[in-house]
Amino acid sequence: MRAADVLDVVATTGMIADGVRRVGGDAVTVRALMGPGVDPHGYRQTRSDIVAMTRADLTLWHGLFLEAQMERFFEELGGQRRVVAVAEALDKSRLLEHADYAGRYDPHVWMAPDIWTDVVAEIARALTEARPDMAEEFAANAAAYREELAALSTYAGEAVAMVPEETRVLVTAHDAFSYFGRAYGFEVIGIQGISTNSEAGLNRISELVDVLVDRKIGAVFVETSVSDRNMRALIEGAAARGHEVVIGGSLYSDAMGQEGTYEGTYIGMIDHNVTTIARALGADVSPGGMTGRLSSGS
Structure with missing residues (x-):
């Protein structure tokens, strides 16, 4: 052409x-x-x-x-x-x-x-x-x-169906995963609102620390396009109350991975997110994802 x-x-x-x-x-x-x-x-x-x-x-x-x-x-x-x-x-x-x-x-x-x-x-x-x-x-x-x-x-x-129902809670930096939650039966909790321009105050952090401790949620997720400052505060707040919370992985929310990589495609982006969430919350799925192409599975 x-x-x-x-x-x-x-x-x-x-x-x-x-x-x-x-x-x-x-x-x-x-x-x-x-x-x-x-x-x-x-x-x-x-x-x-x-x-x-x-x-x-x-x-x-x-x-x-x-x-x-x-x-x-x-x-x-x-x-x-x-x-x-x-x-x-x-x-x-x-x-x-x-x-x-x-x-x-x-x-x-x-x-x-x-x-x-x-x-x-x-x-x-x-x-x-x-x-x-x-x-x-x-x-x-x-x-x-x-x-x-x-x-x-x-x-x-199929991947998220292997996550135990009691652990289907997705805690992320901002509220970007509601469509994911609706599609696959997850409760989604974002520290910030739908837009990252909204602020998460101390009261919001305190409320979410209560949620993590009371519901014994053990994993939260950071995002590649959002600062992890609030998430670190959440983890530290839970630790101060004797509850350990780990970062279950980094998710692609508003942007994909590096150009030229599998995660730099839409399918690779979603494959990465699904696989990371499922594995962190207790599902026995391959780290290579849907087709074995995820970099974490190589």
Whole structure:
């Protein structure tokens, strides 16, 4: 394919960019604005980001107030260029309402593969609208990718089913795992709220220490894109009351792993999270994950 025929796409998150690569194949080039370890809740566009998006054939962002600091920019850009908020197309009946803001929803839909597959469908629609001549190729690629996502969802269900019911409590840095919890029967407790811009005060830490001690929860999880300061305070607070809590692992919440690694793909990201959670909470699953490709299993 000639370079002039390749669709130039900019995506905000790594998860969206990975979907573009899988659906678009050789017909697209894609740049993700937010790399590993980057928190999208507080991210602001840089000068180079603005240049890339104003030159791109298509810009894909998540929506649902995930990129809260960039929404006005996308509204303005949409008047000049092709811009699509891919998660906004989801049926609202599938979304979890925001606990603090009426009319807003939890944006972390990628935590449930069966919901993310509908976002992939919207990515395919946006690519097809930009390049209708590639419609058949995009449709075939999207169908193949959705089969992989279905297999991922099946693996996740089987892995977490081995976690004893009494230990299905997921304590994380911020409330990014509610869709995971709903899909797989976990109680999810985040120190911070849905957005990492919310603050966790001393009262919140004290409340959660009580939860850990009273319910004898022995493992909590840090996140690659969120500071572990509050989690360390939680562990120290429990220790001061004679209850040992360990870090069960580091989870990918708002960003994927390093580019070029298995964990740097959407499927690898979720495989890592599911496997890490299941193993830390008592399930006998392989450290290599769904296909043996996780770095912890090598």
